[in-house]
Amino acid sequence: MGKIREIDVSELIPLIRNACREMAMEYGCDIRDAIRQARETENERARSILDLLLQNAEIATSEQIPICQDTGMIIAFASVGQDVHFTGGSFQQALQEGVRQGYHDFALRASVVADPLYDRINTKDNTPAVIHTEITEGDKVQISLMAKGFGSENKSAVAMLTPADGEKGVIRFVLDTVKKAGPNACPPFIIGVGIGGTFEACALLSKKALLRPLQEKNSDVRYAALEDRLLQEVNALGIGPQGLHGVTTALKVQIEQMPTHIAGMPCAVNICCHVCRHAKVVI
Numbered sequence: 001m002g003k004i005r006e007i008d009v010s011e012l013i014p015l016i017r018n019a020c021r022e023m024a025m026e027y028g029c030d031i032r033d034a035i036r037q038a039r040e041t042e043n044e045r046a047r048s049i050l051d052l053l054l055q056n057a058e059i060a061t062s063e064q065i066p067i068c069q070d071t072g073m074i075i076a077f078a079s080v081g082q083d084v085h086f087t088g089g090s091f092q093q094a095l096q097e098g099v100r101q102g103y104h105d106f107a108l109r110a111s112v113v114a115d116p117l118y119d120r121i122n123t124k125d126n127t128p129a130v131i132h133t134e135i136t137e138g139d140k141v142q143i144s145l146m147a148k149g150f151g152s153e154n155k156s157a158v159a160m161l162t163p164a165d166g167e168k169g170v171i172r173f174v175l176d177t178v179k180k181a182g183p184n185a186c187p188p189f190i191i192g193v194g195i196g197g198t199f200e201a202c203a204l205l206s207k208k209a210l211l212r213p214l215q216e217k218n219s220d221v222r223y224a225a226l227e228d229r230l231l232q233e234v235n236a237l238g239i240g241p242q243g244l245h246g247v248t249t250a251l252k253v254q255i256e257q258m259p260t261h262i263a264g265m266p267c268a269v270n271i272c273c274h275v276c277r278h279a280k281v282v283i
């Protein structure tokens with residue numbers, strides 16, 4: 001066993017707070033590059049929309065205001081090294097406090113309601129974040145954060161495909177999901193696809209797939225080829241930037257896969273709008 005490393009949970013709070021600001025106000029370089037590249041192949045109207053998206057992001061960064069009014073719900077994927085011992089309070093509460101301070105201090109819209117079905121009263125500080133924690137080796141804590149807008153989250157879907165559905169079934173499901181999303185999910189999209197696992201595991205995979213930098217492909221050449229094919233077919237739908245037609249319905253399709261049961265092939269599609277906000281905190 002390695003030497004135990006003590007981490008005071010209060011160290012997390014300013015890091016999470018600042019990550020909330022950064023995600024809301026700064027486009028990732030990979031998204032900016034992908035939009036710049038996409039505009040080269042677009043028709044005049046679609047190109048002008050892509051230019052507006054870039055201009056909007058530049059203004060947001062320079063004036064320190066959010067890129068979009070929907071500043072999302074925070075999802076945190078925390079990898080905690082097994083040689084870490086948290087001190088000074090609760091890890092979960094510190095993470096929530098970082099979110100609370102970030103949304104309050106930078107005047108980001110609070111978009112979370114405490115009860116999903118009945119009261120739907122806004123918690124007014126964008127908490128609670130959804131936290132997924134896994135224990136890893138070592139003495140580091142790494143937290144990947146997303147601020148997910150719900151225009152696109154609402155259009156995501158899970159299908160319990162069968163092994164017989166094969167690659168064709170995956171393609172059909174992804175295309176059907178994107179068609180249903182249409183302009184309402186604020187294209188151009190980044191599309192996360194999870195294949196395998198179980199009902200809930202493939203949904204998580206599809207969300208984790210959105211965290212991968214856009215220039216990286218799946219490390220398995222078969223899945224990398226499927227990512228390219230899906231991107232081509234999605235863009236052939238012609239929905240285009242903001243749904244006003246064009247060849248850039250999506251900037252990238254990212255697949256993550258994992259082992260599954262012999263009787264099934266769960267598949268999830270997590271659609272993300274062009275405001276694909278993520279950040280990483282490492283302690």
Ligand code: SF4
Nearest residue numbers: 068149151152186273
């Ligand atoms: S889906 Fe994305 S771009 Fe559309 S309103 Fe929500 S955060 Fe903004």
